[in-house]
């Protein structure tokens with residue numbers, strides 16, 4: 001990772017990083033001091049032009065700068081004698097290993113944002129959306145009882161998140177198997193369709209399933225809503241699907257805590273998902289749950305205090321800060337691409353919609369840029385060869401290799417700017 005140099009032009013900012021003590025544990029990836037506390041890029045890039053830039057992961061490390069600003073509020077201390085037990089909440093008849101603090105923090109956050117209906121549903125905590133997805137496959141394919149004949153088919157509309165096929169087929173389960181693009185599904189067999197919105201990799205917001213099965217087979221749904229948060233997309237409705245998956249990784253950027261949660265309407269499905277997690281990892285780290293609850297509380301409180309303190313800066317509000325960061329990067333990227341004849345941005349999302357959370361018409365700023373290369377068959381290889389930029393190639397997403405995905409939040413500002421620089425100079429050089 002590239003460490004950014006510090007700029008202390010705005011001494012009035014209450015989060016002024018120029019006061020950083022030398023003994024602080026780590027420095028942020030961003031310079032936070034100008035632009036009214038919003039993240040902004042440095043011009044003196046310290047990244048050597050020869051080094052490779054990795055934009056292929058889905059790690060939202062650019063959000064670190066916000067949490068660094070909030071460091072006094074969100075630190076959690078865990079003592080050596082705490083959390084020896086697996087943890088058992090006797091009042092929770094479904095997901096007994098979920099901490100009550102995390103449960104309450106999740107409910108409050110969804111209540112604030114209005115992105116999901118949580119009443120009359122059951123919450124299941126998991127080791128990230130990754131484990132919850134597999135728990136959901138297990139629960140849905142064995143409910144009411146496993147098919148004695150065939151594993152159930154699992155599909156998603158291409159381009160789909162590259163994790164789905166691998167996670168589905170990893171253990172060659174007799175309960176479920178990957179069956180590719182949902183639009184092409186045409187078997188006379190039951191299926192599970194994953195609906196992901198905003199979609200990874202192209203940002204499209206398809207809230208409804210796409211399987212159009214001529215046999216009228218039974219279909220079950222998993223809604224992966226890890227990106228349905230106001231920094232990425234306008235919150236146009238309160239999601240009310242039977243099984244929805246969310247993740248701390250994409251909401252606040254804390255992928256390393258490995259916390260995800262599912263909102264499940266059917267108690268039997270919620271119990272089966274819980275059983276999967278118990279047999280797979282005997283619950284979820286209590287340290288991680290404690291930290292996640294704290295992070296969510298800090299996020300929530302920043303909006304609560306807004307009610308009493310009209311002078312609060314937008315840069316102190318997590319979703320505004322993160323949205324601004326994405327907006328800035330998208331605007332720069334669009335500018336560079338408009339002058340670069342080698343690539344087209346192929347993201348599929350409507351430009352504007354009314355956001356119920358922000359109470360105004362908002363633009364979408366997807367977490368990933370979905371590139372199409374006009375010059376060569378393999379966009380990923382082209383980027384790596386010509387620009388030393390590692391992107392994830394389109395065929396990993398059930399699409400064509402002329403596409404590639406770039407993570408918009410996977411680096412600090414200097415690396416991102418260096419990427420833009422390479423993107424513009426490669427075209428000029430030809």
Ligand SMILES: Cc1ncc(COP(=O)(O)O)c(C=O)c1O
Nearest residue numbers: 058128129130161200247249260
């Ligand atoms: C669409 C989608 N679903 C699920 C996941 C897994 O997230 P987690 O880190 O919570 O396991 C990712 C991660 O990139 C994702 O992009």
